[in-house]
Amino acid sequence: MPYLFRLISDIHDMRLLKNGNRPFHLGTFPLETLPRDNGCGAAEIDRPRAPAAADRPPGEMLGTALREYRDLFSQFTSGDKAPAIAPDTNDPARCATELKGAAYFLDTSHAGICLLPESAWREGADALPHSHALVILVEHGRVPSDEPLSEEWITGNVVETAEMRATEIAVNLAGHIRLMGYNARADVPGDRKLDEERLAVLAGVVVRQDDGSLATPFLDDFTIAVVSSDYALECDRPLAVSALKAKGLRYWWGINEARSGRERNRRARRPSYESQYPMETVKRVDQPTTLILDDEVPRVPKRAAFFERALQGDLGEKTQRERARFATKHPLSRSMVSLIRVMVPHQDAVVEPAKEPATYSDPAQNAKALKALSYFLGSDLTGICEIPRYAWYSHKDDGTPIEMYHRYAVVMLIDQGFETMEGASGDDWISGAQSMRGYQRGAEIAGIMSRFLGQIGFPARAQTNADSDVLQIPLVLLAGLGELSRIGELVLNPFVGPRFKSVVLTTDMPLEVDKPIDFGLQTFCNHCRKCARECPCDAIPFGDKVMFNGYEIWKPDAERCARYRITNPHGSACGRCMKTCPINKVVDTDGPLFTRMASWMGVNATFLKPLMVPIATRVDDALGNGRRKRSKKWWFDHEVVGDRTVTPKGVNQREINPSRKVDPTKQPIAYYHANMMPPPDAPGAVPVDRKGAMAAGALLETPEEAKARVAAGKPAPDHYTPTPPTGAGPRKDLTANPYAANFKDTTNA
DSSP, X not given: OHHHHHHHHHHHHTOSSSOOOOOGGGOSSOGGGSOBOHHHHHHHHTSOOOOOOOOOOOOSTHHHHHHHHHHHHHTTSSOXXXXXXXXXXXXXXXXXXXXXXXXXXXXXXEEEEEEOOGXXXXXXXXXXXXOEEEEEEEEOOOOOTTSHHHHHHHTTOHHHHHHHHHHHHHHXXXXXXXXXXXXXXXXXXXXXXXXXXXXXXXXXXXXXXXXXXXXXXXXXXXXXXXXXXXXXXXXXXXXXXXXXGOOSHHHHHTGGGOOOHHHHHHHHHSOTTSOSSOGGGSOBOSSOSSOBOTTTOOOOOGGGSHHHHHHTTTTOHHHHHHHTTGGGOSHHHHHHHHHHHHHGGGOBOOOOOOSSXXXXXXXXXXXXXXXXXXXXHTOSEEEEEEOOGGGBOSBOTTSOBOOOOOSEEEEEEEEOOHHHHHHSOSSSTTHHHHHHHHHHHHHHHHHHHHHHHHHTTOOEEEEOSSSOSBOHHHHHHHTTSOEEOTTSSOEEBTTTBTOEEEEEEEEOSOOOOOOOBOSSHHHHHHXXXXXXXXXXXXXXXXXXXXXXXXXXXXXXXXXXXXXXXXXXXTSSSOOHHHHHOTTOOOOSTTSOHHHHHHHHHHHHOGGGHHHHHHHHHHHHHHTTTTSOOGGGOOSOOOEEETTEEEOOSOOOOOOOOTTOOOOGGGOOOOOOOGGGSOOTTOSSOOOOOHHHHHHGGGGOBOHHHHHHHHHTTOOOOGGGSOOOOOSSOSOSOOOOOTTSTTOOOOOOO
């Protein structure tokens, strides 16, 4: 019977085949359906001023790490605005849409806007010449009562966690507004000048009850943060008291295509140590579904990665210049960089004497507890593996050798946001912000976990995009979070596809590991070439898998991909392959019925793959998946150049191209084997030899040839041997990393 009700609901909402068209800036709760009452606002303005705010004492253990990160973010509550007003910001309604969209993109629970009355400033606070306030609510997470160890860690730190997250979001939003040329200040826990409760009532996100307490029909407990500004925004009206009775049957079914009550209940019933996605239903295998010759995979230096090569000038002057800013050319992504930078020095655990070591002697319980903690802090998917030799970089970017120092990797995936990706082309101006949000959130989660593990006596380190000693893709694969895909150097998850950024926590805490998974992706990707067809720079191969540096892989042209992402003139970075992949989807009870059925069959009926896969891409194209959905676009197409935000020279507005055909034999791919990497301590730029890399394709083995060679006892090919160091020692004159504390953007306006 429940399935019949769901079918009726799907037909009613026209979601048999398509995702909904709910505008993203409305959020996941149906606030727009609630009754409003201006009288509640008038009474609120007349209330006596609130006294000066006192900070809460920090919690213990985990609370100490959370408070450390909250205070790191609080350094950026205010700052200088850009010297010029950003274009297209003179329409208060459109500006409110953009700012609320940014708030929900950063995972705000509720967002509302109001005028800023004089009475909202607390007693003794110096009032700023600000006219408007954006109020955000962050819902409190649930204590994992089904997992005793993590319950002990988290109990007493729920508010601390919400305060940290609210501070992160508000600081990002304030920085975003300042980059558009307006004054803005984040009013956050521990640094409050405003009466956040009064403003939450005025902004229409809460109701003040007769006893003076605040309530909302959709959230039980929450933390409030405010961004005040002179940015003119369309305001919301205060909620009527009757709004508290609005959580009825329509909410249960998903009114106005908002997230339904039944989906929220489904997520709440999931075990705390499992994600919202049913990864427990996916087939587990002893080895990954692609061949890895463990003994032959070389350890490579950071200097070999093409983004690092670009930074050091190997790809030319233009690419070197753009490398420092390519993913942060949009004001929202640029606002996140300060937080990413400030977290880098805090990635290592400060190890204290072990507290009750017998408590942590069970690897299975430890693994469950860390997973539950990761989900509580905001991870979307988490897996654990042992770290193989080849997953450690051999040298740091300056040429310093890296010694392998931890046994286990806790691998976490951060969803880049399906709804936002639905509104984008994949390589337009929001793409960089999607990456930065994932990197920032991941660094925050792994950093807090690292600091906490140190407190209980275990060495640990957060391995982030800004500073990692490990290669993350093999760890994502080995931790059972996906399979290698045609996109090449990217793992696909059965429930979110390629739409994630990863972060890794390495540690020596005893942990039970996960096995790799098999959901038939090799068969799927072997027939589906949609990502290759839609790649704007032809970097994804149309042909078969090859053996590259010990991996069986659809090897992309990494140089061509890096050049396009870095120098993309009509967008910030690129995620076109993620946007157009048929497995880029959301699988939950609110999603379209066809998606849910296809996902279930893909995971639970893999024997049908040979029949389904040949038509899957055509069906995906026929449904329009991969096209831009205008209702989901909330951001401005802006570019930060130097110290100001301007109108960019163009905007990528690609749609899918089902008729495009490519002959794999005529697709040039450059293969930079290990012996073509620059020395790890190269004293300067090492120009790429693209002609030689294209000729290196003749050296490739097929997986079958590699297996036969290994069976015959023959050694690894010579081109698997990395270029040795020059012997010059670590470099002192490296081109500045954009995540370095002293980095300056020298791009001219």
